[in-house]
Amino acid sequence: MTREYSSKGPVVFMIPFLKYEKTQHCCYPDQYDLREAETGWNYGPVGGVSSYRGSRHVVYDFIHKKLAIEERTDSGGVRQYYKMIYDYPEGAHYLIMGTDCFKTKLTGDMKQHCIPGQATHLGSYVYGASDSGVLVDSFLFQVKGNVTTHREVTRAGCLPVRELHTHLEPDDKTISMQSMTYENVTTTVEDPSVFTPPVPPCPPRHQFTQDVQDLELLQWIEKTKREQRISDPPRL
Secondary structure: OOOEEOOOOOOEOOOOOOOOOHHHOOEOOOEEEEEEEEEEEEEEOOOEEEEEEEEEEEEEEOOOOEEEEEEEEEEOOEEEEEEEEEEOOOOEEEEEEOOEEEEEEOOOOOOOOEOOOOOEEEEEEEEOOOOOOEEEEEEEEEEOOOEEEEEEEEOOOOOEEEEEEEEEOOOOOOEEEEEEEEEEEEOOOOOHHHHOOOOOOOOHHHEEEEEOOOHHHHHHHHHHHHHOOOOOOOOO
């Protein structure tokens, strides 16, 4: 059965917060399709303040071990679009921008999206009108890289509602924040073609043997996405 909800609408907070239950450390559904609206800010003593807005279409399939992300961003009037495909059975990651693409290795196992066991349960509230609202649990936890995450999920079905990431870079004292709101969440993959690799395939010069998590390659990928073009591949 497909479950769906939209996060649009008024928010009603119910106080007191509900009592913590161990079962609230849940995992997202094995399949889901959602729309994400994101806003980000960066502040540093050198670079000052910068911000961006973006939207994502995320399709997650833990059963077949595949993930597809279509992203649109607007930073300082510069608009970008790209798509990423993670195909774990093939061991391949694709980045597509317009007619350009490149392919890198994807190693390891696909991880299920879960609330970490060490997360602190902050409380619960009803999201939406009181007569038709959705019961939501709020959690706080740390992830690697000095990132603090505040994540909210529905009590029924563990569907994502909202998320906030904050990060302090110890070297240059830069503070960054990312705020995400999730909408139109369904627990099916309605269009499996989102996982189809590019046709024709990425050109040989854009097919790398390095893993997608290689630091130097990641830096080049981020630079390439900002420039909205495929430049000469990095010399690794």
